[in-house]
Amino acid sequence: MDNFFASNWLCRVINRLREFESDKDGIQKWRENERILEMMKIFLTAVFN
16 A cells, blocks of 8 residues: 555545534544544554554
8 A cells, every 4th residue: 555545545534533523422433433443553554564
């Protein structure tokens, strides 16, 4: 995965997370997404190391 793709993908993930902030139950969704991001980080670290 090149740097452009990685940063582009990360920007899309962050923008997606920001959408949840405006929801009235955004905190709950944010916590769920934090767990998903943590799993993605672990996965990506495993793939690229």
